[in-house]
Amino acid sequence: MHNIASIDLGSHTARLLIARVGDGCGVFEPLGVNGPIFTWQGTLIRS
Amino acid sequence: MKRISAQASARAVTVLKDFSRTIEDWQVKRVVAVATGVVRKAANRNGFLKEIFEESDLRVSAISGEKEARLTSKGALGALGIKNPPFFVFDLGGGTTEFLLSLFPGHGKEGRVVDSVSLGAMMLTNAFLLSDPPAEAVVARLLRHLKVSELLVSMSDLLEGALMDFLEGEQHG
Numbered sequence: 001m002h003n004i005a006s007i008d009l010g011s012h013t014a015r016l017l018i019a020r021v022g023d024g025c026g027v028f029e030p031l032g033v034n035g036p037i038f039t040w041q042g043t044l045i046r047s
Numbered sequence: 048m049k050r051i052s053a054q055a056s057a058r059a060v061t062v063l064k065d066f067s068r069t070i071e072d073w074q075v076k077r078v079v080a081v082a083t084g085v086v087r088k089a090a091n092r093n094g095f096l097k098e099i100f101e102e103s104d105l106r107v108s109a110i111s112g113e114k115e116a117r118l119t120s121k122g123a124l125g126a127l128g129i130k131n132p133p134f135f136v137f138d139l140g141g142g143t144t145e146f147l148l149s150l151f152p153g154h155g156k157e158g159r160v161v162d163s164v165s166l167g168a169m170m171l172t173n174a175f176l177l178s179d180p181p182a183e184a185v186v187a188r189l190l191r192h193l194k195v196s197e198l199l200v201s202m203s204d205l206l207e208g209a210l211m212d213f214l215e216g217e218q219h220g
Contacts, residue, residue: 005075007066009059009107011084012141012169016066018073 048090056095063103070105080107083115084142084167112163116145141169166196 001020008015051059070078086092087109096107110118120136137146145163175181175189 002076003073005070005073005078007063007078007080007105007107009063009080009082009086010140011086011143011167014059014062014066016069018070018075 049085049088050091051085051089051095056098059095060099060102063099063105063107067103067105078105080105081115081118082107082109083112084140084163087111112143112145115163116147119145120147140167142167143170164196166193 001022003018004021005016005018007017082096086095089095092109096109099105099107116136116138119138123136124130124134132149135146135148137144142165143163144166171189171192175185175192178185181189
């Protein structure tokens with residue numbers, strides 16, 4: 001098992017998701033609703 | 048062509064430096080970072096992405112509207128367990144909207160894709176909805192804008208093409 005991350009830098013929001021995946025067995029587990037899912041608003045267009 | 052301002056760039060760099068530290072804390076092995084909407088259309092896109100890399104050590108790629116639509120749809124369909132058409136997926140973002148429509152299996156594995164259009168919740172709010180609640184005249188102006196928007200034109204073209212494919216299939220099938 002190891003951790004992977006995705007970042008989506010959008011027009012208004014930046015998001016980071018970290019997930020645990022299995023080594024070749026198809027497991028994908030986002031690390032908790034209150035865990036490392038980070039959202040930051042106002043990146044490029046101000047609200 | 049619009050540019051990403053120095054202030055907006057600084058905000059993005061601050062956020063991504065924070066993300067970078069978090070990624071390190073979690074001992075992440077692989078990172079995929081993409082930029083959409085405003086970034087892909089910005090005249091100073093390359094300089095902006097270079098600055099992010101230099102400041103945060105994160106290599107961010109600006110992806111096309113079509114790729115964004117495909118990735119969004121892949122995630123949504125996978126999460127919902129939907130494998131076969133018909134389906135319509137759209138992602139209403141801050142600056143753009145992406146959509147993917149597939150009505151028939153003949154549209155291929157991932158369906159037909161229409162590139163993203165410049166209609167976003169924040170863009171429209173900033174352009175039209177400057178008071179809360181908005182005045183009736185303002186709402187009417189926004190609705191007039193939407194009626195002639197590229198999204199609706201694209202959808203109309205898409206549906207017409209899908210219908211023609213279907214009719215041709217009926218004739219030859």
